[in-house]
Amino acid sequence: MRILAIETSCDETSIAVVSLTNGVFAIEKNITSSQAKIHAQYGGVVPEVAAREHAAWIIPLLQEVDVAHDGAGIDAVAVTAGPGLVPALRVGVELAKSLAWAWDKPLVAVNHLEGHIYSVWLSEFQAPSGACDRPEGRLKPMFPALCLLVSGGHTELILMRDHGQYELLGMTRDDAAGEAFDKVAKLLGLPYPGGPQISKVALEGDAQAIAFPRPMIDSDNVDFSFAGLKTAVRVYLDSVSPLSKGELRGVAVANVAASFQQAVVDTLVAKTMRAVQQTQPASVILSGGVSANLRLRQALSDAIQSRFSGVSSDGDEAPVKLFVPDLSLTGDNAAMIGVAGLMKAARGEFVDPLSLKADPNLRLA
Amino acid sequence: MRYESHNEEETKKIAADFVRDLQGGEVVFLSGELGSGKTTFVRGIAEALGFHEPVRSPSFTIVNRYPVENVNIKQILHVDFYRIDDASEIPPLALEEEIGQPDTVTCIEWPEKAPSGMFVATHQIICHGGDPYVFTITSLLPQREGFPRLL
Numbered sequence: 366m367r368i369l370a371i372e373t374s375c376d377e378t379s380i381a382v383v384s385l386t387n388g389v390f391a392i393e394k395n396i397t398s399s400q401a402k403i404h405a406q407y408g409g410v411v412p413e414v415a416a417r418e419h420a421a422w423i424i425p426l427l428q429e430v431d432v433a434h435d436g437a438g439i440d441a442v443a444v445t446a447g448p449g450l451v452p453a454l455r456v457g458v459e460l461a462k463s464l465a466w467a468w469d470k471p472l473v474a475v476n477h478l479e480g481h482i483y484s485v486w487l488s489e490f491q492a493p494s495g496a497c498d499r500p501e502g503r504l505k506p507m508f509p510a511l512c513l514l515v516s517g518g519h520t521e522l523i524l525m526r527d528h529g530q531y532e533l534l535g536m537t538r539d540d541a542a543g544e545a546f547d548k549v550a551k552l553l554g555l556p557y558p559g560g561p562q563i564s565k566v567a568l569e570g571d572a573q574a575i576a577f578p579r580p581m582i583d584s585d586n587v588d589f590s591f592a593g594l595k596t597a598v599r600v601y602l603d604s605v606s607p608l609s610k611g612e613l614r615g616v617a618v619a620n621v622a623a624s625f626q627q628a629v630v631d632t633l634v635a636k637t638m639r640a641v642q643q644t645q646p647a648s649v650i651l652s653g654g655v656s657a658n659l660r661l662r663q664a665l666s667d668a669i670q671s672r673f674s675g676v677s678s679d680g681d682e683a684p685v686k687l688f689v690p691d692l693s694l695t696g697d698n699a700a701m702i703g704v705a706g707l708m709k710a711a712r713g714e715f716v717d718p719l720s721l722k723a724d725p726n727l728r729l730a
Numbered sequence: 731m732r733y734e735s736h737n738e739e740e741t742k743k744i745a746a747d748f749v750r751d752l753q754g755g756e757v758v759f760l761s762g763e764l765g766s767g768k769t770t771f772v773r774g775i776a777e778a779l780g781f782h783e784p785v786r787s788p789s790f791t792i793v794n795r796y797p798v799e800n801v802n803i804k805q806i807l808h809v810d811f812y813r814i815d816d817a818s819e820i821p822p823l824a825l826e827e828e829i830g831q832p833d834t835v836t837c838i839e840w841p842e843k844a845p846s847g848m849f850v851a852t853h854q855i856i857c858h859g860g861d862p863y864v865f866t867i868t869s870l871l872p873q874r875e876g877f878p879r880l881l
Contacts, residue, residue: 448791539785540787541787541790544789
C-alpha cells in the first residue's frame with residue numbers, strides 16, 4: 366500500500382510518499398520546504414506568512430514528489446487535520462480533499478501528534494545515528510508505549526496502549542517546552558529558531574552555573590509547567606544586567622543557556638520517569654521537534670538505563686526500551702503523517718473528502 | 731490604578747477584583763515584556779469567570795477560547811500577537827467577528843503588534859515583571875456613573 370501524505374500544520378510545508386509492504390515502511394519521497402529562513406527575520410513562527418508560504422510551496426512540492434497526475438500508484442491520501450494553525454492547516458487539508466476527490470482515493474485524517482509518535486516507526490529502518498540511543502536492529506516499539514512529545518506547541522505525556530489507542534496522561538499547564546526554548550533564546554538575544562541556538566551556545570556553558578527552578582518536578586502528577594522557568598531566566602537577566610540585557614556576552618550567555626536547558630531536561634526526564642513508574646510501559650517513545658536535543662536524548666536514555674540496570678528481561682520488570690526518531694524526522698514532516706496514515710488506512714479509518722475540516726484543537730484522546 | 735503582586739496567587743486576586751467590573755464586551759489589552767505576568771493575569775480572569783481548566787499560553791496557537799457560564803459573559807477570547815509582525819497576518823484570523831461581542835471578554839497579549847486602531851481597547855493593563863510585579867490598570871471607558879450594573 367502506498368500513501369501520499371501532506372503536512373502543513375505549522376511552519377513546514379511537506380509532502381511524502383510512504384509505502385507499507387509486508388509490515389515494512391519505506392519512505393519513497395519526503396520533501397519539506399523548511400521555512401526557517403523566512404521566519405528568522407520575524408523571531409518566531411508567523412502563521413499567516415506560513416500559510417502564504419504553504420500555498421506558494423505546495424503545488425511545486427507535489428510536482429517534486431512526482432506522483433502520476435491521475436494518482437496512479439497511490440492507494441490513499443493522508444493529511445494532517447489538526448492540531449495547528451487554522452490558516453496553515455487549511456492549505457494542506459484542501460489539497461488533500463481535492464486530490465482524494467479527483468482521484469477517487471480514500472482520504473485519511475491524521476492527528477499531528479500521532480504523526481510525531483509514528484516517526485519512530487520509520488527510524489528503525491535507517492542507519493543508527495551515533496548520538497541517539499536507539500535499540501539495535503529492527504525492533505519496533507512494544508505496547509504499552511509511553512510517549513513524551515515535546516515541540517514548540519506541545520509538551521505531552523501520552524500512553525499508547527496499541528495502534529490508534531491513546532490516553533493523555535499529562536501536559537503543560539502553561540508554556541510548551543519548545544516555546545520556553547524560543548522565548549529564552551529571545552531574552553538572550555539569540556536568533557530564531559531558539560531551541561537549536563540554545564543547545565549550541567550551551568555547549569560552551571556550565572549547566573550547574575545557575576540554579577534555575579525545576580517547576581513541578583516534585584508534584585505527584587505528570588503535568589508540566591515552563592512559564593515560571595522562563596520568568597526565572599528573565600529575573601536572573603534583570604539582576605545581572607539590569608540596564609541592557611544585550612551586554613550579556615560569551616560565557617555568561619552560555620551559562621544561562623546551559624543552566625536553562627538542564628532545568629528543562631531534568632524536568633522532562635523526571636516527569637517521564639514518574640510516568641514510567643506509574644504505567645509500567647514496555648517502551649518509551651521520545652518525539653517532536655525538541656527530541657532533536659541531544660542532551661535530552663542522552664539524559665532520558667541514561668535515566669532509563671539506570672532505572673532498569675540489573676533487571677533481566679525474565680524478571681518481574683522487563684527492561685524498557687527507548688525509541689527516538691532520526692534527527693531528520695524530529696521536526697514536522699509528511700513522512701510521519703504517511704506512516705500514521707497507513708496504519709489508519711489499514712484499519713479502514715477513512716474520512717469523507719467533502720466534509721473534512723481542519724481542526725485547530727483536534728484531540729488525540 | 732496601580733497594583734503590586736508578589737506571586738501568582740496575588741496576581742490572580744488582582745485579576746479577580748478586576749473581573750468584578752466586567753459586563754461582557756470588554757477588550758483588555760495586556761502589555762509587558764516576556765515573563766511580566768500577562769498570561770498569569772488572564773489565567774486569573776478566566777478562573778474568576780469560572781473557567782477551571784488550565785489556561786495555556788496562546789503564543790503558539792495565537793487564539794485560545796474558554797467557554798464560561800455567567801449571566802452575561804459566555805466566552806473568554808485569549809489572544810496573543812507575540813509572533814505577529816506584519817499587520818497583514820491578522821485579518822485572516824477573522825478575530826473581528828468575535829472581539830467585542832457582548833457575551834465575550836477579550837484579552838489581547840502583545841496588542842502593540844497590531845496596528846493601532848485595528849482593535850479598540852476598553853481596558854489597558856501594563857505589566858511589569860520584578861519584585862514586586864506591578865500591574866497598572868486603566869479603564870478607557872467613559873465614566874458610567876449612575877449607570878446600573880447589569881450583573
